[in-house]
Structures are given as structure tokens and as C-alpha cells.
Amino acid sequence: MDTILRINNLSAGYGDESVINDISFEVEAGKRVCIVGESGSGKSTLLKAIHGFGGVTKTCGSIETPKDILLGIVPQNPGGSFNPIRTYKAQIMEALKSNNIDFKIDEVEKTLQILGLNDAKRALASRPYELSGGMNQRMAIATTMLLEPGILLCDEVTSALDVKTAGMVVEQLLEINKLKGTTILMVTHHLGIASKMADYIGIMKSGRMLEYGPAKEILENPQNEYTKNLLKAVPRLKVS
Numbered sequence: 001m002d003t004i005l006r007i008n009n010l011s012a013g014y015g016d017e018s019v020i021n022d023i024s025f026e027v028e029a030g031k032r033v034c035i036v037g038e039s040g041s042g043k044s045t046l047l048k049a050i051h052g053f054g055g056v057t058k059t060c061g062s063i064e065t066p067k068d069i070l071l072g073i074v075p076q077n078p079g080g081s082f083n084p085i086r087t088y089k090a091q092i093m094e095a096l097k098s099n100n101i102d103f104k105i106d107e108v109e110k111t112l113q114i115l116g117l118n119d120a121k122r123a124l125a126s127r128p129y130e131l132s133g134g135m136n137q138r139m140a141i142a143t144t145m146l147l148e149p150g151i152l153l154c155d156e157v158t159s160a161l162d163v164k165t166a167g168m169v170v171e172q173l174l175e176i177n178k179l180k181g182t183t184i185l186m187v188t189h190h191l192g193i194a195s196k197m198a199d200y201i202g203i204m205k206s207g208r209m210l211e212y213g214p215a216k217e218i219l220e221n222p223q224n225e226y227t228k229n230l231l232k233a234v235p236r237l238k239v240s
């Protein structure tokens with residue numbers, strides 16, 4: 001399997017100050033990776049450094065992806081990336097146009113349906129303020145997916161959702177990965193979500209990657225004390 005993302009000794013932060021330090025890991029194409037860590041551990045900063053936006057500056061190391069690959073990011077609060085009073089259809093058309101992708105209604109509706117938005121016509125005619133948090137989150141994932149990213153970067157996409165809706169969004173991300181083979185890199189503070197979704201898990205604390213490896217190994221045989229304690233706080237994990 002080809003490596004689609006290689007991070008070598010990366011340090012990055014804001015201005016001159018690094019908030020993530022000496023991070024190295026690789027992601028194979030088509031895999032699902034979850035980076036888990038408590039609030040402030042640097043997960044969003046890592047995603048922003050990979051995506052190259054959000055004012056994050058790289059102070060050391062490298063981020064390698066294949067040439068011409070598009071990195072799609074679903075931010076923590078997608079509300080901020082949409083105009084609340086314009087229809088999703090207008091905003092999706094605009095996003096596709098600026099990436100030189102044709103708006104094909106069948107393709108758009110199919111993507112919305114994979115994400116559980118079965119009444120795609122209604123969703124497209126809606127404005128963000130008219131939809132629930134869960135629906136807006138799925139519209140954000142759908143819009144990013146329509147740009148055909150090689151890697152889908154997801155920043156805490158379930159944190160604002162109730163448990164049931166969060167579970168649905170995770171199922172739908174798994175479906176996207178299965179149907180389209182999209183590599184997914186998701187950051188979350190929820191080890192339970194990582195256990196459901198990830199092929200590989202990285203554990204971050206205080207800007208460092210404490211351990212990174214196959215999900216089964218991290219969940220069943222963690223090497224780091226911090227990971228062991230995190231696992232104790234999630235008592236009934238099952239790895240399928």
C-alpha cells in the first residue's frame with residue numbers, strides 16, 4: 001500500500017512558538033487514522049499544519065504528500081465556513097466551481113445520501129440556520145467530499161453532537177472510506193470513537209505524539225502510562 005502522508009519530526013505552532021513538537025508518523029492510502037488527545041494537546045494544530053491553513057507555522061520537520069493531492073478539511077465548527085443565510089446548493093456550487101469541478105446533481109445527491117441526508121433536495125434548498133447541528137455537520141462533510149479530496153481531515157467532527165448522531169456520523173465516515181477509498185485522518189478527544197473507526201491510532205499529549213500504531217495494538221497493548229489511563233476511562237471498548 002502506498003504512503004499518502006509522511007510526517008517527519010514536525011514542530012509547528014503560532015508565531016515563533018511551537019505548540020506541537022517532533023511529531024513523526026506515516027499514513028497509508030485508504031486507511032482511517034484517529035489522533036486522540038485531551039483538549040489543548042495540539043490535535044487541531046497538527047491538522048492545520050497538515051492542511052496548511054489556520055495561521056499555523058512549521059518551525060521544523062516536513063510534511064510530505066503526493067503531488068497534486070487535494071486535502072479536504074472539515075473544521076471543528078463548520079458553521080463558520082458557511083454563510084448562514086445562503087442555500088447549501090448555492091454554496092456547494094460555488095465551492096465546486098472554484099475547484100474546477102462540475103456540479104452534477106446526481107453525484108451531489110448520492111454523496112448526501114451516503115451521509116444519511118436522504119431528502120437531498122430539501123437539504124440543498126436549506127440554509128445552514130435552518131438545519132440541526134448534526135445535519136450541518138454532515139453537509140460540511142458532504143461538501144468537502146464533493147471536492148474529491150485524497151485525504152479527508154476531520155477536526156472533532158462529532159464533538160458538538162449527541163451520542164446517537166455522533167455514532168451515525170462515524171458510520172457514515174466509515175461508509176465513505178469503504179465506498180470511495182478516501183484516506184481519513186480524524187482528531188478527537190474520544191478514544192471510544194477512535195476504537196470504532198480507526199485502523200491506526202495516535203495518542204497526543206502536550207504537543208507530543210506519545211504513541212502511534214495499529215488500533216488493535218494501541219487499544220489492547222498500550223505502551224504508555226497515559227494511554228493506559230485513557231483506556232481505563234473507557235471501560236467497554238470493543239475492537240471489531
Ligand SMILES: Nc1ncnc2c1ncn2[C@@H]1O[C@H](COP(=O)(O)OP(=O)(O)OP(=O)(O)O)[C@@H](O)[C@H]1O
Binds near residue numbers: 037041
Ligand atoms: N490561533 C492560535 N494562536 C495561538 N495559540 C493557539 C492558537 N490556536 C491554538 N493555540 C494554542 O495551541 C495549543 C494547542 O491547541 P489545539 O487547538 O491545537 O489543541 P486541541 O488538542 O485541538 O484542543 P481542543 O480539543 O480543545 O480543540 C493550546 O495551548 C492553544 O492555546
